[in-house]
Amino acid sequence: xxxxVDICNGALNQxxxxxxxxxxxxxxxxxxxxxRYTQVRDSLFRSHxxxxxxxxxxxxxxxxxxxxGFSYQFTLPADCLRVLTILNYDYDYKIEGRKIVANHDTVxxxxxxxxxxxxxxxxxxxxxxxxALAADIAYAVTSSNPVASNMYxxxxxxxxxxxxxxxxxxxxxxxxxxxxxxxGASSFINARx
Numbered sequence: 726x727x728x729x730v731d732i733c734n735g736a737l738n739q740x741x742x743x744x745x746x747x748x749x750x751x752x753x754x755x756x757x758x759x760x761r762y763t764q765v766r767d768s769l770f771r772s773h774x775x776x777x778x779x780x781x782x783x784x785x786x787x788x789x790x791x792x793x794g795f796s797y798q799f800t801l802p803a804d805c806l807r808v809l810t811i812l813n814y815d816y817d818y819k820i821e822g823r824k825i826v827a828n829h830d831t832v833x834x835x836x837x838x839x840x841x842x843x844x845x846x847x848x849x850x851x852x853x854x855x856x857a858l859a860a861d862i863a864y865a866v867t868s869s870n871p872v873a874s875n876m877y878x879x880x881x882x883x884x885x886x887x888x889x890x891x892x893x894x895x896x897x898x899x900x901x902x903x904x905x906x907x908x909g910a911s912s913f914i915n916a917r918x
Contacts (some may be wrong), residue, residue: 727851733758735855739876742866757862765857769850770837771807775887776895777847779809779836786830795819795826796877804838810835849887856880 734744737754745752748759772780784799791798801808802821811818811825812833819826825834843851860880863873 727846729762729843731819732843732851732855733762733858736859736862737866739859739879740863740866740872754866757865758858761861762858765861766854767806767839769854769857769884770839772884773891773909774807774809774837775847775860776891777845777850777852778806778837778840779835780804781833781835783831783833784825786832787824791826796828797826797830799825799827801834802838804839805834805836806839807837808834809837832886846886847891849883849890853880853883853887897903 730745730747733748736758737744742754743752745755745758748755749763780802782802784801787798787800789798790796794837795818801820805823806818808825810834811827814830816827818828818832825832840846843854856876857880860873860876863876864870867873
């Protein structure tokens with residue numbers, strides 16, 4: 726079972742630093758991990774549509790309406806870090822803060838969710854979070870610019886690998902499922918007429 730402490734210890738191991746037992750222990754490394762883990766994780770989550778973090782929901786319409794320009798508004802889920810798709814993509818909408826404003830009274834979205842349980846993450850994503858955290862806290866832990874630079878390069882390599890594997894895992898070719906990853910040749914040819 727993976728834990729946040731395991732991910733943090735992965736970062737600390739890469740730096741050759743002392744590991745921790747909890748995020749709340751009284752040590753410099755624990756304080757750094759506790760202060761930076763959530764921000765580093767959420768930034769990484771927002772950077773790519775990770776398969777293990779995607780959710781689909783139909784939003785409930787708010788009772789309040791926008792002052793002008795659109796007829797309805799919808800509040801994004803609390804765990805929404807990035808909207809990927811709005812199913813009814815044939816109409817205008819806009820994301821403003823934590824709201825979607827639109828002229829249709831129903832909105833279905835696909836989004837990247839903030840999932841706190843590391844056991845829900847792909848193994849490569851966990852490794853990438855460790856590398857991102859190591860890069861983020863490298864100078865604070867080691868006071869070494871070369872180590873910080875090396876950790877950033879390691880993070881970039883792990884990020885590239887994790888994104889590639891994630892992006893090539895499963896393809897949706899049925900547009901009725903809400904989002905097509907592939908445009909069929911016949912659809913393309915027929916669209917020209």
